[in-house]
Amino acid sequence: MIEYFVPGASTYAGDIDFLFDMITVIVGFWFVMVLAVMTYFMVRFRRKEGVRAAYISGDPHSQKKWTHYPHYSVIALDVVIIVFTVMVWVDVKQTLPQAEDKIRVVGQQWSWFFIHSGPDGKLDTEDDISTVNDLHVKKDTVYHFELESRDVLHNFSVPAFRLRQDTIPGRTITGWFEPNKTGIYDIQCAEICGYGHGIMGATIVVHEDQQSYDAAMESIRNRTYESDYQKRLQKMTVSTASNSESFTDKLLSSF
Numbered sequence: 176m177i178e179y180f181v182p183g184a185s186t187y188a189g190d191i192d193f194l195f196d197m198i199t200v201i202v203g204f205w206f207v208m209v210l211a212v213m214t215y216f217m218v219r220f221r222r223k224e225g226v227r228a229a230y231i232s233g234d235p236h237s238q239k240k241w242t243h244y245p246h247y248s249v250i251a252l253d254v255v256i257i258v259f260t261v262m263v264w265v266d267v268k269q270t271l272p273q274a275e276d277k278i279r280v281v282g283q284q285w286s287w288f289f290i291h292s293g294p295d296g297k298l299d300t301e302d303d304i305s306t307v308n309d310l311h312v313k314k315d316t317v318y319h320f321e322l323e324s325r326d327v328l329h330n331f332s333v334p335a336f337r338l339r340q341d342t343i344p345g346r347t348i349t350g351w352f353e354p355n356k357t358g359i360y361d362i363q364c365a366e367i368c369g370y371g372h373g374i375m376g377a378t379i380v381v382h383e384d385q386q387s388y389d390a391a392m393e394s395i396r397n398r399t400y401e402s403d404y405q406k407r408l409q410k411m412t413v414s415t416a417s418n419s420e421s422f423t424d425k426l427l428s429s430f
């Protein structure tokens with residue numbers, strides 16, 4: 176269902192979508208059920224000429240059960256939701272599969288700073304490659320990310336990966352993802368972090384293979400790289416602008 180609006184591009188995107196779908200179906204069922212019963216009763220027991228209203232206390236068991244039975248089933252369904260949610264939570268947030276590559280993500284008012292590990296696969300070495308608002312990863316590779324903040328709370332959110340993680344000043348938070356679909360996807364800040372919060376976006380490029388990834392890294396190294404983030408921003412600006420200076424342009428030039 177969510178796939179229809181935002182493509183899923185990580186190995187755990189399907190699990191998260193399943194939770195959303197399941198909760199929507201369960202909650203939706205009860206929502207429709209309650210409205211239907213209420214509407215039926217409103218019509219069926221509407222005021223009639225010469226008929227006195229019945230006083231129903233709800234005390235006898237024969238009446239109470241109509242409150243209890245729905246309660247029991249709601250509790251049972253809550254347990255079902257909790258069980259599946261905990262399973263997905265453990266898989267996504269509490270297990271850390273072996274890393275095949277590492278990146279560092281640093282949030283700051285109002286941009287994302289990325290450090291790619293370089294050919295040695297290790298951070299904090301000579302061959303690290305840093306970028307602003309442009310993150311590059313390879314498909315079918317398990318990444319560990321080290322998440323930091325330079326100033327305030329931010330939230331590293333990659334909707335296509337169904338990934339969201341707060342950044343907390345003074346702390347390094349480690350997490351993982353494995354992209355499984357090539358493409359260019361949005362990164363956004365999902366925690367109000369100041370007046371530039373709304374434009375704190377970035378781009379993640381999932382490369383098909385090592386070759387395409389290396390080519391991007393090479394162009395960054397020798398400064399011929401054309402920012403995918405800027406290209407995406409321009410495309411957005413062009414398609415939404417009715418005149419030459421769009422809202423995004425105005426907003427960007429105000430910083």
Ligand SMILES: [Cu+2]
Binds near residue numbers: 282285365372
């Ligand atoms: Cu932010």
